[in-house]
Amino acid sequence: xxxxxxxxxxxxxxxxxxxxxxxxxxxxxxxxxxxxxxxxxxxxxxxxxxxxxxxxxxxxxxxxxxxxxxxxxxxxxxxxxxxxxxxxxxxxxxxxxxxxxxxxxxxxxxxxxxxxxxxxxxxxxxxxxxxxxxxxxxxxxxxxxxxxxxxxxxxxxxxxxxxxxxxxxxxxxxxxxxxxxxxxxxxxxxxxxxxxxxxxxxxxxxxxxxxxxxxxxxxxxxxxxxxxxxxxxxxxxxxxxxxxxxxxxxxxxxxxxxxxxxxxxxxxxxxxxxxxxxxxxxxxxxxxxxxxxxxxxxxxxxxxxxxxxxxxxxxxxxxxxxxxxxxxxxxxxxxxxxxxxxxxxxxxxxxxxxxxxxxxxx
Ligand code: NCD
Numbered sequence: 001x002x003x004x005x006x007x008x009x010x011x012x013x014x015x016x017x018x019x020x021x022x023x024x025x026x027x028x029x030x031x032x033x034x035x036x037x038x039x040x041x042x043x044x045x046x047x048x049x050x051x052x053x054x055x056x057x058x059x060x061x062x063x064x065x066x067x068x069x070x071x072x073x074x075x076x077x078x079x080x081x082x083x084x085x086x087x088x089x090x091x092x093x094x095x096x097x098x099x100x101x102x103x104x105x106x107x108x109x110x111x112x113x114x115x116x117x118x119x120x121x122x123x124x125x126x127x128x129x130x131x132x133x134x135x136x137x138x139x140x141x142x143x144x145x146x147x148x149x150x151x152x153x154x155x156x157x158x159x160x161x162x163x164x165x166x167x168x169x170x171x172x173x174x175x176x177x178x179x180x181x182x183x184x185x186x187x188x189x190x191x192x193x194x195x196x197x198x199x200x201x202x203x204x205x206x207x208x209x210x211x212x213x214x215x216x217x218x219x220x221x222x223x224x225x226x227x228x229x230x231x232x233x234x235x236x237x238x239x240x241x242x243x244x245x246x247x248x249x250x251x252x253x254x255x256x257x258x259x260x261x262x263x264x265x266x267x268x269x270x271x272x273x274x275x276x277x278x279x280x281x282x283x284x285x286x287x288x289x290x291x292x293x294x295x296x297x298x299x300x301x302x303x304x305x306x307x308x309x310x311x312x313x314x315x316x317x318x319x320x321x322x323x324x325x326x327x328x329x330x331x332x333x334x335x336x337x338x339x340x341x342x343x344x345x346x347x348x349x350x351x352x353x354x355x356x357x358x359x360x361x362x
Contacts, residue, residue: 045088050124052263057121057132100228105126134168153218154211156222283288
C-alpha cells in the first residue's frame with residue numbers, strides 16, 4: 001500500500017506529530033538534511049495556478065538534495081493533446097519518485113493515486129481539499145501558539161469553495177477542545193459534509209455574520225480570499241467580494257495573543273497596513289509551509305506507513321452527483337462510494353447521494 005497524501009483524515013495523531021516535529025528539527029538544523037533525498041526526483045504536476053504551494057514543494061525537494069521535474073502549464077504538455085489523467089500519471093510515476101499534483105477538479109488526487117506507482121501528494125483538488133496547506137497551518141500553529149488543542153479558531157471568507165478551510169477543519173476537529181467560529185455570507189457557508197464532521201467529533205461551532213462579532217473570542221483567525229475562479233458567473237463573484245475585510249479597527253478588537261493566518265494569495269480581505277502587526281503571521285506561515293513539505297517528502301520517501309482506515313467500497317454505476325467531480329471528465333475511473341447513514345459518499349470528492357441517484361443534467 002503506497003502512502004498517498006490525499007486527505008490528512010487518513011493520518012493518525014502520531015503521524016501528524018511526527019511531521020510537525022520533523023519540520024521543527026529541519027528548521028533548526030537545515031544543513032543536517034541537505035542530502036537526505038539525494039538522487040530522488042519530485043514530479044510537480046500543476047494543472048491549476050500556484051505560487052507558494054508549487055515553489056515550496058520545489059524548494060523543499062531542492063533543499064533536501066533531490067531534483068524536480070514537472071509542468072505548471074498543462075497546455076505545454078500532452079494534456080493539451082487530450083491525454084487522460086491516468087496515462088499522464090502512469091508515465092510520470094515511471095520518471096519521478098514522488099508526485100505533488102494540483103488539479104481544478106474535486107477528487108482528482110484520489111483518482112490519480114489509483115494509477116500511480118509512486119506516492120501522490122494532493123496539492124489541491126478543486127474546491128475540495130488541500131492537505132499540505134493544513135500541514136503548513138498546523139506547523140504554524142504549533143510554533144506560533146504552542147498548541148493544537150483548546151483553540152477558538154475563526155474562519156472567515158469563502159468557506160464554501162475554500163479547500164484550505166475544509167482540510168483545516170477536518171484535521172483540527174480531531175484535537176481536543178477546539179471550537180470554530182465560521183464567518184461568511186449565507187451563500188458562501190461551509191459545506192454540509194464539513195458540518196457533519198464537526199458534529200461527529202462533538203466539536204462546538206457557531207456561525208456569525210460579522211468579523212466584529214467574532215474577533216474578541218478568537219485565538220486564531222484564518223482569513224481566506226473569495227475564490228473567484230470557482231464561481232459560475234462574475235455577477236455572483238462581484239456580489240460576494242469585499243464583504244469581509246480585516247483592517248486596523250477590526251484587528252484592535254482581537255486578543256493580544258491572537259494569530260492571524262491566511263493561506264495566501266490575498267486579494268483585498270486583509271488591509272496591507274496591518275502586515276507589520278506581530279499578530280499577523282501569514283508571511284511566516286508560507287515559510288513554515290516549506291519546512292512542513294520537507295518533512296512530508298522525507299518521511300514519505302523513507303516509506304512512512306500512515307495508518308489508513310479502509311472501509312468497504314461500494315460500486316454504484318449511476319455515478320457521483322457532484323458536477324465538479326473528476327469521475328465525470330475521466331469516466332474510466334470506477335464509481336466508488338462508501339456507505340454512511342443510508343447515503344453513498346463519493347470516494348473521490350466526498351459528495352453524498354442516495355443509492356442510484358444520478359447527476360442532474362443542466
Ligand atoms: C490556497 C489554494 O490554492 O487553495 N493557496 C495556497 O495554496 N497557498 C488558497 C487560495 O488560493 O485562496
